[in-house]
Amino acid sequence: MSLTAGIVGLPNVGKSTLFNAITKAGAEMANYPFATIDPNVGMVEVPDKRLDRIQELIPAKKVVPTTFEFTDIAGIVKGASKGEGLGNKFLENIRQVDAIVHVVRAFDDDNITHVSGKIDPVDDIETINLELGMSDLEAVDKRLAKVAKVAKGNDKEAKAELAVLEKIKPVLEAGGSVRTIEFNEDEQKIVKGLFLLTSKPILYVANIAEDDMADPESSKYFDVIESYAKKEGAEAIAVAAEAEEEIAQLDDAEKADFLEAEGVEEPGLNRLIRASYHLLGLETFFTAGGKETKAWTYRAGTKAPQAAGIIHSDFERGFIRAEVMAFDDLDQYESEAAVKEAGRLRIEGKDYVMQDGDIVEFRFNV
Numbered sequence: 001m002s003l004t005a006g007i008v009g010l011p012n013v014g015k016s017t018l019f020n021a022i023t024k025a026g027a028e029m030a031n032y033p034f035a036t037i038d039p040n041v042g043m044v045e046v047p048d049k050r051l052d053r054i055q056e057l058i059p060a061k062k063v064v065p066t067t068f069e070f071t072d073i074a075g076i077v078k079g080a081s082k083g084e085g086l087g088n089k090f091l092e093n094i095r096q097v098d099a100i101v102h103v104v105r106a107f108d109d110d111n112i113t114h115v116s117g118k119i120d121p122v123d124d125i126e127t128i129n130l131e132l133g134m135s136d137l138e139a140v141d142k143r144l145a146k147v148a149k150v151a152k153g154n155d156k157e158a159k160a161e162l163a164v165l166e167k168i169k170p171v172l173e174a175g176g177s178v179r180t181i182e183f184n185e186d187e188q189k190i191v192k193g194l195f196l197l198t199s200k201p202i203l204y205v206a207n208i209a210e211d212d213m214a215d216p217e218s219s220k221y222f223d224v225i226e227s228y229a230k231k232e233g234a235e236a237i238a239v240a241a242e243a244e245e246e247i248a249q250l251d252d253a254e255k256a257d258f259l260e261a262e263g264v265e266e267p268g269l270n271r272l273i274r275a276s277y278h279l280l281g282l283e284t285f286f287t288a289g290g291k292e293t294k295a296w297t298y299r300a301g302t303k304a305p306q307a308a309g310i311i312h313s314d315f316e317r318g319f320i321r322a323e324v325m326a327f328d329d330l331d332q333y334e335s336e337a338a339v340k341e342a343g344r345l346r347i348e349g350k351d352y353v354m355q356d357g358d359i360v361e362f363r364f365n366v
């Protein structure tokens with residue numbers, strides 16, 4: 001799957017630290033702004049407890065989680081949309097990603113430089129969003145000039161686009177983001193084609209201190225970041241990036257000890273990975289038993305033959321049908337035979353839209 005989640009934020013807030021924690025890729029982390037210039041790209045495993053349960057009920061030789069891509073991008077500063085700090089290049093890097101994971105500094109540490117000399121999460125968020133919005137405004141203005149001319153000639157498509165552009169412009173001028181505007185289905189298609197930075201789905205990550213790990217809600221900074229996200233209809237997650245990066249180096253037993261000592265049930269990282277996956281519109285189906293039980297990633301809305309094609313192009317070409325049981329049914333009935341007996345094993349055809357958690361066997365003939 002080629003979709004990628006971009007890690008975005010001010011310089012030196014812990015973006016690469018977070019990236020390393022989730023990818024174990026070993027990108028450069030340093031206590032100075034602009035340590036990252038060129039984007040780092042890495043694959044992330046999706047933690048999914050359903051795999052363990054399937055393995056328990058339908059044992060296979062191997063269990064293989066699914067993965068997706070993250071891109072760690074250089075820090076954006078005030079004036080980026082005017083070219084400040086290689087701003088245009090960095091904004092272009094953001095244009096390439098499919099969703100934004102916006103990292104906000106939410107820890108105190110006098111030894112770690114903050115580009116604006118103070119810890120103010122809302123100010124930080126607004127600085128970034130404003131730069132993205134100004135870059136969008138420039139793109140919208142350019143497009144408006146072009147489309148307005150064509151629309152005069154009574155071109156239907158141009159008129160529709162003009163209306164959308166005119167709806168977007170005042171929001172950007174007021175410092176807002178395109179994702180906060182409501183569009184109908186036709187308008188949405190037009191917006192998609194504009195590739196605007198502030199129209200990308202977003203998730204806010206509060207990079208908190210290790211001390212706040214056990215109880216992120218108690219972090220005074222997390223609270224304001226979450227409220228800000230809520231106003232945009234977005235989610236906020238707290239992660240102690242530095243501590244998580246250290247945990248990621250440990251083996252499973254050490255990890256469990258560490259988490260217990262910190263009083264943490266599940267690393268915030270896992271929640272962040274899953275939220276990013278959903279932000280990208282990705283879902284999971286499983287194949288189970290035999291050589292391996294495996295999680296596969298598909299885009300929400302994918303039909304059965306195309307999902308089969310993710311495993312092998314022959315499966316799609318020669319698709320006959322899919323035998324499907326929902327994970328929840330297997331979880332409840334505890335064996336494929338019992339699921340079948342309960343009448344919950346389904347035969348689905350080429351128009352079936354895949355559902356998250358489907359356990360599938362594809363029948364094909366080539």
Ligand SMILES: Nc1ncnc2c1ncn2[C@@H]1O[C@H](COP(=O)(O)OP(=O)(O)OP(=O)(O)O)[C@@H](O)[C@H]1O
Nearest residue numbers: 011012013014015016017029030033034035036075
């Ligand atoms: N939660 C945290 N608590 C304390 N220190 C942290 C935390 N997260 C990251 N740091 C430290 O902050 C510094 C900057 O981290 P990092 O290099 O990951 O930032 P960055 O956002 O990628 O910066 P750049 O924009 O320069 O690429 C590092 O010294 C790192 O160890």
Ligand SMILES: [Mg+2]
Nearest residue numbers: 015016035036
């Ligand atoms: Mg970096």
